[in-house]
Amino acid sequence: SLHLVASDFLSLLPAPCLLSLVNAFSSFTSQTQDFNISLTTTSFFWNVSDFLQGQIEQISLSHVDASVSEEELAKLAHDEDPSVSRNSLWLLLLLRIVDITTDTRPEIRNSAVHTLLRIFDAYGQQLSPKAWRLCLNMVLFKMAEGIETPLLQAKDNRTNAKSDDFKAWVDTTVVMIKGLSNLTTNFFETLVHDEKFDQSWERLLKYLQSLIDLQILDLSEATFSSLSAILALVQDRAELSNNALECVWLLWANGHPAGDERTLDLDRPNQDAALAYLNTFQQLYR
Numbered sequence: 001s002l003h004l005v006a007s008d009f010l011s012l013l014p015a016p017c018l019l020s021l022v023n024a025f026s027s028f029t030s031q032t033q034d035f036n037i038s039l040t041t042t043s044f045f046w047n048v049s050d051f052l053q054g055q056i057e058q059i060s061l062s063h064v065d066a067s068v069s070e071e072e073l074a075k076l077a078h079d080e081d082p083s084v085s086r087n088s089l090w091l092l093l094l095l096r097i098v099d100i101t102t103d104t105r106p107e108i109r110n111s112a113v114h115t116l117l118r119i120f121d122a123y124g125q126q127l128s129p130k131a132w133r134l135c136l137n138m139v140l141f142k143m144a145e146g147i148e149t150p151l152l153q154a155k156d157n158r159t160n161a162k163s164d165d166f167k168a169w170v171d172t173t174v175v176m177i178k179g180l181s182n183l184t185t186n187f188f189e190t191l192v193h194d195e196k197f198d199q200s201w202e203r204l205l206k207y208l209q210s211l212i213d214l215q216i217l218d219l220s221e222a223t224f225s226s227l228s229a230i231l232a233l234v235q236d237r238a239e240l241s242n243n244a245l246e247c248v249w250l251l252w253a254n255g256h257p258a259g260d261e262r263t264l265d266l267d268r269p270n271q272d273a274a275l276a277y278l279n280t281f282q283q284l285y286r
Contacts (some may be wrong), residue, residue, distance in 0.1 A: 181226030
């Protein structure tokens with residue numbers, strides 16, 4: 001029934017029912033009785049997002065700030081002003097996807113990460129610098145920091161029996177880092193024109209530093225290849241403040257991928273991480 005509604009009859013659904021539909025998707029995705037139901041339902045979020053964007057002439061999130069709660073968004077989703085209700089519901093839908101990005105099943109959480117990144121990639125050009133700031137801090141960084149917690153837990157609990165679980169969390173983190181990087185490079189011009197860009201940048205770099213500190217080659221490669229790609233876009237020195245560059249420099253200076261010889265694994269190649277590290281320095285030096 002949900003599949004039918006989400007694929008063919010969204011336009012006939014009364015506006016107040018859309019929130020119920022999104023909540024139903026969340027419930028079906030998070031249930032653990034049937035794997036295929038969870039995986040299939042994750043993709044339905046894209047359908048509703050696409051539908052909402054078709055109803056919104058311009059994404060406007062000026063009626064909320066990063067401190068708004070999900071309960072407040074749910075109330076705003078019933079607002080009489082269609083612009084307020086639909087934009088609020090769209091933001092709430094994104095937060096529901098974020099909840100799934102920490103699912104214990106790798107396929108489900110990876111699907112959620114891809115869905116969220118795909119939505120921003122498709123509609124990012126409609127976001128103003130201020131709206132991007134809200135989405136970064138309220139949605140994307142929340143996803144990133146949420147994934148970090150189970151990653152650290154899996155690292156602490158790592159045994160032979162659970163090593164696959166830790167590797168799966170590393171893989172999810174790599175997908176998320178590179179996805180965030182792609183969004184940053186694709187919409188860099190808009191992001192840097194936000195008056196509080198430095199605050200968002202510092203939060204991102206602080207998060208990346210916490211990953212670098214784990215001394216895991218896959219995370220080092222993902223982090224530094226992402227940073228070098230972002231820095232390569234900076235043609236005018238004035239585009240990034242001294243403070244923003246200083247943040248990258250400190251991350252690079254303290255982030256050698258093989259800084260601690262005790263963590264070296266001679267059976268694993270570290271060339272990709274080393275090259276990404278050196279490429280970042282090349283861009284920083286420029």
